[in-house]
Amino acid sequence: MIPKEKIDRDGDHRDAVIEGHFPSTSRMFLNFLGCLLAIPVYYFSTVHSRYPVTLDIVITIALTELNRYIVERRRADFARSEQQLAEETRSWNEKEEWSPVHLETQPLSAAPRLECLAAVVGWREDPALYTRALESYKSARTCAFFLAGIDGDEAEDQDMVTVFSQVFPDHSAVIHVPEPLGEVAERIRDKTLAIQRQQGQSINVAEAEAVAMQTCLNLARTILNQHNIQIGTPNGIRQLCLKQRHMHKKGIMFTAYVFSLIIADILGIEFMWSSDSDTIVFPDSLEQTINSIASDPKAGGASSGLVVHNSRETAVTSLASAVYWGELYLTRSTPACTGTSDCQSGPSTAFRLAALPAILVPWYLQVAFGKRMIVNEDRHLTTNLLLRGWNVIFASDTLAATDTPTTMARWLKQQVRWARATHIESLLRPKVYILSHPLLFYGMVKREFGPAIGAFAVMWYFFTSHMFITISVMDFVYRIMISSAYNFLRNPHRLTQKDLVWTVPGVFFYYIPLPAVQIYSMLTMAADGWGTSMRASGDMERAKRESRRKAWFELGFFVVWMSIVAGVIAKALTSYYGFVWHERMAATLVAMGAAGFAAWKITIGAQ
Template sequence: MFLAPEPRGPLSGPRVPPFRQLLNVIGCMLVLPWYYVTTALTKYPVTLDILLTIALTELNRYVIEGRRIIFLGHRLFDGKQPSPEEKRDREDLCLESQQATPSLDCLAAVVGWREEPSLYRRALESYKSSTTCVFLLAGIDGDEAQDQEMVDVFNKVYPKSSAVIQIPEPLGLVAERVRAKVISQNRHHDQPVDGAEADAVAMQYCIELAKNTLIQHNLRIGAPDGVRQLCLKQRHLHKKGIMFTAFVFSLVIADILGVEFLWSSDSDTIVFSDSLERTMNTIAADPHAGGASAGLVVHNAHESTVTRLASAVYWGELYLTRSTPACAGTSDCQSGPSTAFRLAALPDILVPWYLQRALGKRMVVNEDRHLTTNLLLRGWKVMFASDVLAATDTPTTMARWLKQQVRWARATHIESLLHPRVYATSHPLLFYGMAKREFGPAIGAIAIIWYLFTSQQLVVFSSKDLLLRVLVGCLYNLLRNPDRMTTKGLPWVLPSIFFYYIPLPAVHLWSMLTMGADGWGTSMRASGERARRETLKKEWFEAGFFVVWMGILGGVTAKVLGIYLGMVPHEKMAAILVTACVGAFGGWKITIGAT
């Protein structure tokens, strides 16, 4: 079914006609003046922005629900063309049966490295409640003594119909070596070097290797007494390395089982009973839909103050921001903890995804965004099932939260700025979402720094506009967000706005200046990994920008108050220096000082 992809060129997939690409480019050109008009020439720019975002979020929910209705109709009528009477019956039945959407079989690949055992157990057990998951593949990126802990958890959760396989060599390294050999042979024989052909050869070799590995272990996959849960472990590389191996094995196992979809998740993610099924149903009826992702909530929200604030951020901000381009099938990030793929889309993209280079370096920390970019470049639609939820883990300290945000922001910059062709193959809403995300925080950071040193305002901030934006956003989330806010969570909503937006310009600017940094930032949750201490130099590199930023904000606050209170210049300068030092010390205290 998926084992022999024919290379059709460097960007194979559902073809985007040249005329459509031209229209997309024209649409992108029109986005910039539209963005300027809605920000610089309006009295309430951020309120207008939230209203537009809400409209697109509602449109996205309408689109995905329509896709589920179409899929249900196909299942009920076996793909036959219904009569007019059947069409009316189908519409009535679909409207009455939205809560009983039929299941859709899929594989689930759960990858991780040195996860905290109790959390990993909860993650694996959560798949038992999913009727859609017919096979579970657990990938462990490590084969040392400390990694055996995760294997033991797997064996305890799935003691029957399961197996553990040691992979002699990570398949990503195999693919890299085979691809290099194909290119070398072509050059040796003075033949043209075709990167897509080399990718296809490397991919096919890895698939055959995975197939032979399964045969050697006699797992009887698909038989009544065969293996239904498989754990793969390989020597430690990185998340991309274990994902590549897991995806290749998923292609082989899916071909055996006749399964069309793959769910990909992390070792700290807990899925709900309908998470997989309702995500798959958003892409099942459209053969050009290559992937989808579900929304996220935080399952460790009560662990610390930071996790409570982060949980409110997920509720108030991420649900809306991820919906902006999704209604056009151009969601720009399939979040790693909650992603679905059409398996037919994977063979062409896995090798170029794994071997990605940017700014002269191999990229290993932007795995989810680059997978999405590869799908969009090849014409596949990518959906965001905003009304479906899975639960993920969030950092418990300010320092770890900032490191995570910087890592995500670096991946966002790389995919948004270094792959301009994706805007030609995608709806202009993708470019619109990028423009808001990339320009807004950068302009804000520059404007604040400029005001501190020159006392000149590049951007006029309206307190009434900001307050209205907060009220509109909170009201909408209370009414429509699928993550129902409890009374205990409400007091954290307002503080979470400051928690998220105060560091945002600094995170954005610092991540843009350090796009080439390849560190993961946060350590894994296993006790041995948490016990490791970072060097002071590394801590300052990863969180020092926040210390500086808090000093800048302290100075700006003093300057504004000094002007308001009519201070003389030397009083104003003293106030700026004092509050800048206090702000920087506070930033250090809750990040570097706390570790």
């Protein structure tokens, strides 16, 4: 265990660093001007460009390469610092006057810092998949402690506990948390605010959140002591499973993160890896992600790229895999080169633990539209880091493997959930753009308004038969050719011939529904839930009995949208070939009916 005086000294150092993160007034003014400039830049690069889609992919690829160069430079800086530390340690050993007192005077930051704690959360995961996920951490480098969080304590949740005990039979323990720590934090915060009002004090929300956080930390330490959990000793616990009453993903994440802070404090660990119960890590996933931020005290978090480990399961998973390694790999890189990645993906995220205590309570208690939000856990964590001046890195050349939905219905539900979180964080937190590089704002404009403009253009042509924006077929052809060539040559996920077959279909699979997903998710931003159904066998049968009304509410937008898209294509083709009006009308109606039925069949009808 680290001596208390060293922890205190390091804590003071971290507080000083946190305060120094915020940009100066002049810098914030320049950021504001940059945001204003980003709007006309985006407008002229799209509306007044002959090949806007091609130009966009060229810019995106350039920023992706720049981000990879910067990440490699960060790793090189860390390697140099490690080498320098090794040389200094060797010189100490060569001195006759060396003593433990000499080592004690060295700053804590000189200690090796790359070890991390891994926190993995889930809810009624498929046992076979959960087993594969946990097994992968046995070979993960730099993982010094493993913490599993299970969102449920009923009989049906015991399968995950059993898997944990089978994968980690030695040096492991299971703890039932009597009350979710998120509820404890909420109660203590409200009580502290009430006391402030009763005593006539000025309301200090930050102080109330700090009190709530400290109470949760004390409670977590007490629970570990009550269960006689020995950590950091030769025969101590190295894997711990926490289970609590079922709430939601945010609830179990909060509890797991609080326990992680206590355990990391005991072990002297500076970083935490956070992931989901369906994610499989590679031996270098944790190490390569963490060493991209290890040498930068201003870096509060990082995330790796993602590939799909069940890509051969269905046609939908094959298409989704092409989206992950192609489209998402590129789009996530847009603002990342400036240290302002706007989403640390839930399955593959690393945090500097010093950044978490100040943000966990406000993150957990987030309110939007007068309602507690539980669907945007990863994006809101990232936003809180950026609002407090931390850099957030995207280590795009490092990979972890996640599970993707196997049906079109579940894929669309996942995309809608992600889009809701994106809207909430992008549109309701404007302060983050003043504190961050203007490229973050540019990426937001492109992501939020690009699909919306596309949806408007399609609807405009459908109702008026006039084009809102000029569309060039060759523009899309060039774009697909350039992105495919780049991914084949430079994507960190080495592609096979089978992967290449899905490249072009994957582009249409992602971008055709995207405008509808964008608009529908904007209209339903306050909806909540885990976003995907539980995958344990008994619960799968229960999920199949979902009502038709609910299915239409969740997926009806896709049926309507595909009908409109088919109608637009039919109108354009019949107009090009000179059909008379009644022939154009008949072709449009037939196309809309066929497309609508097909969309219904693969989504609502399939359930």
